[in-house]
Amino acid sequence: MSLPLQDKVALVTGAGKNIGRCIALTLARDGAAVLVNGRSDKAAVDAVVAEIKAAGGKAMAAMGDVSDPATTLRLADEAQKAFGGVDILVSNAGLRRQTPFLKMTFEEWREILSVALDGAFLLGRAFIPQMVAKGNGGAFVAISGISTHVGTPNRCHVSASKSGLEGLMRALAVELAPHRITCNALSPGAIDTARAASAGPRPVENRPIPLKRFGTVEEIAAMVRLLVGPEGTFITGQTIHVNGGEFLT
Helix, strand or coil: CCCCCCCCEEEECCCCCHHHHHHHHHHHHCCCEEEEEECCCHHHHHHHHHHHHHCCCCEEEEECCCCCHHHHHHHHHHHHHHHCCCCEEEECCCCCCCCCHHHCCHHHHHHHHHHHHHHHHHHHHHHHHHHHHHCCCEEEEEECCCHHHHCCCCCHHHHHHHHHHHHHHHHHHHHCHHHCEEEEEEEECCECCCCCHHHCCCHHHHCCCCCCCCECHHHHHHHHHHHHCHHHCCCCCCEEEECCCCCCC
């Protein structure tokens, strides 16, 4: 029996750990060849690649900073040479930082936006032409976050970057519809992940979650899998919230 994502090729950014890692493993499990991207932690990326290959899947490391235009073009070239181009693009890379607005420098503001928002733009410019050329449609998913919807303090740069991501996906959903390329944002709530010290405490501590638990990386990966698979081809231009009822649309 063929797998649902058999013969599909996916690039997942920020895939060395946490949500990105689980997305990469989930797409590979269902048959996609996966380019596993990370900015600097090659050991983590290599471990994900090895895990996919050990399970019988196809994967390769795709190291590089997605906020750099030359890097995204190089990654697209690597994808073309290795697998004939991508069908699935998951823009997950992002930086989490907590800094009060009155203490935030413009340099820090630009750094945060450059990875999540500029990175998604650059990835789209580099990889969407491959989807168009293949002529089989495609899927572009950007990982947003609940902070932009609930007004979390000390994270205005993160919130702005995620708001921009959601706007980008809505615009591209309409523009790329003639090519049967779906574009969606996925907004996780409080997810049980390992957090770097720079991310600060979980903002959810001041907000109740009706389901009274954190979400899991598997639950986020499952929604990405639905959006990029055959079941998701009529879903586009949406922001999908997975947050246990913490924020209601």
